[in-house]
Amino acid sequence: MKNLLTDISGVRVGHAHDAAIASGVTAIIFDTPAVASIDVRGGGPGTRDDAMLKPESTVEAIDAIALSGGSALGLDAAGGIQAWLAEQGRGLRIREAVIPIVPGAICFDLLNGGNKAWGRFPPYRDLGYAAACAAGGDFALGSVGAGLGATTANFKGGLGSASAQTESGVTVAALAVVNAVGSVTVGDGPWFWAAPFETANEFGGRGLPPSFTPDMLSARLKGGPAAASENTTLVVVVTDAILTKAQAKRLAMIAHTGMARAIYPVHATTDGDVVYAAATGKTPIDPRFGLTELGMVAANTVARAIARGVHSATALPFLGALPAWGDRFG
Template identity: 45%
Template sequence: MPAPGSRNAITDVPGLAVGHATDEGVRSGVTVLLCEGIEGWMGGVDVRGGGPGTRETEALAPENLVGRAHAIVLSGGSAFGLGAADGVAAALSHRGIGLTLRPGTPAVPLVPAAVLYDLANGGDKGWSLTPPYRDLGLRAVEAAGPEVAQGPVGAGRGAMAGLIPGGIGTASLDLGGGLVVGALVAANPVGSVFMPDGRTYWAWPFEIDGEFGGRTPQGPVDTSDPVPELSRLGVHRQPTAGANTTIAVVAASADLSTAECKRVAMMAQDGIARAARPAHTPFDGDTVFAVARGPALPAEAGSRWAQVARIGSAAADCLARAIARAVFHAGDGRDDGGHQAT
């Protein structure tokens, strides 16, 4: 039976590192996933929310030339947060990481990014002409390593999951034979991560070893309410498009093409729907990147596309677990009796 990797983090996929940079005064931050190597990793992306904020997603389109990424940036700050990718790109180019099209020219790293909205969380946003996100991107690169802090850090510092704090979460699955799948998420959905009982995560069927509290439904499972009370749809009668989102990266230690990464990203979006309700609304900007590098998939394990499907299914499970872990590590305010703790 598949189990989490040693860290239960996306960095269980060899060659990946994660860095956070958090500005407590602004109540926002940046999270970067670094993909080892000068050539970058094959990548894909699927955008399913109605109000996305993204950068360089077309570079990962299967019909386009490159289809690779040297890093993926998740950021707070809404459109201002896209500037974090400038800092990440500058830091990587300084290290000689990226595409060098002509001798003697700077290396050009490919740094796709997605942002979430956290501008109304009470932090100091009076940055005038100097938003902090480029600097936060530089700092996130310097902080990158194998350990992944979870909760209200980096891009998850100002996030909300419905009406409670969201944050950064991660999870992994070791499928055996050297094949590892992982997910990293900044969870800020308009929907709720809790079932109508207010204590059980929607993602509870996918939990492994009590990684987000071990709470199971008490009595019959109630899935009747299409808009849970803990979602923001029940409070704001006119939510703003793009003011909420779940942005994520999934990764696999496999030699996938850009088109196959795209399919994995599409399948991984189901992890959002398993963990938050409702998902992919007009007000969310749900975006999932997929990156992959590793040995060729073994021919004896079945058809290649069947193996891609297996990876995509595992990625969806990892993403569902990562969302619940993000909220759990942010301090979800629930005690064992299902009441909000004080």
Template identity: 50%
Template structure:
């Protein structure tokens, strides 16, 4: 497999991503959408998820297509970003028709960034407006790092962020991933130089330093994030939320299987992953424009590609993070100057 032309989830034709953020708030929202509804499912492996409309994405539930998916900062407050997206879509006449009513289907998930130093003493919840702005800005080109849902994200040792990656398989099918990385665990090995995801890196997309040559790396050092948030509860202030997508024609249950497999990408990029204090969650999307073919092994190949893309997206999220006033943690680029 090779990266797509943009190395973004929007290498899948038709998919669009929009971001909105507030620098003072140190938080933001990211929206994945398309001109046409797409099939979607979800799988949760973290112990502390925050979600909206995810029950609807179970394979046995009645609605199999959604209009947009939201990733947002803000903890439970950030779920209101979905309402902002729904408002904008309703104004466009988009959604699930029920008689004369049109209801946009907008699942979402949130990460916790309420203790990252931003101004959180709002009177009116800001996330509805951020969701509205993010949806209206949706494009096939978007930035990575400290933007959208990744604006205020923090990993264990440095700033987190928003990342994306894609891969084109030998049969022409494209797979992509979009991740907002705010994990309890570390994305870098002890010493903070090498990324856990390095074995899966393509074209030096997060520095090209390769895997850590040392062994005995299973016990990361003390978390800077935990120290910066003391005496708050850093074990509850985390989560990596992600979307994997493909243009292969998948059923809802096959999307669910791809979401399950894609969680391997989180475990390859973050140590530890899927903890009780993380809300690790992966949505899976199919635009359905390419036939999958009759080979039953294709589902396994898609799941593997999604996991690889997700690991790479997480690495890129941290690599692309940029410093902002009042940050609790340094960016990876501040720790390691590659110039």
């Protein structure tokens, strides 16, 4: 176990980003189509093909997921990933037509100091293609891919991942792009809200503070009262369990609990928080107790992935950029 999303066999992850624009793309590639669904809880989401993932919709499985910066302009990233998949002959076949199925979601990173004057066409389609080309079993965390330009209320955000197994041996893993309006730390200290779920000091081993002060529990919001839709945490949960689309939807819903355990506050009007849940269909589970246990472990894994994203991040090299957690406490 590498404590990464790619601990699920048949899943690969790739990043592509541009340091000058301080934004990027992360591609999650499934070697064979995966059953998937989505649950959106934020008030300002930006998604592509989310209706297709509803349990009542016809398409049963997907080939990849695109996560991107760039706000709505970043939705082009999925097209680049589709182009790479089409070159591999991958996609839904309807007679002679082959259509790669790539839902996607974006976060807002357009005000982080990078140069967004990219001309007529945003770079996200090309970044999506490059991310798919780079997909493999190992991938970096922190200020990379879709997490390059991410920020939180008080520290640099980033991309994190974690994995775990249920007592019955089902594997579940999460990848998170942390660009939240709220804070992932308790106040401005070194403690992560996700501390109770930490494994092997994976985000510093600081635990929780000995007591909570009113200041720690006060709101820390990115941009203050005038904050626009500058936020969003994107999560992908993948398991090797055998699930239906309806069960994948329930897994995504339960996994949102991990956001609430790791971000304060969460699911705000200016967040676009989304969880994708996908299943590669290897291990059968009980449809009631087994799915509930899987959701519990998935939620804990999401919380850990979010904390790891901030813990691993590095500050952007721009005047006034937020410090990284490691700059203060590493």
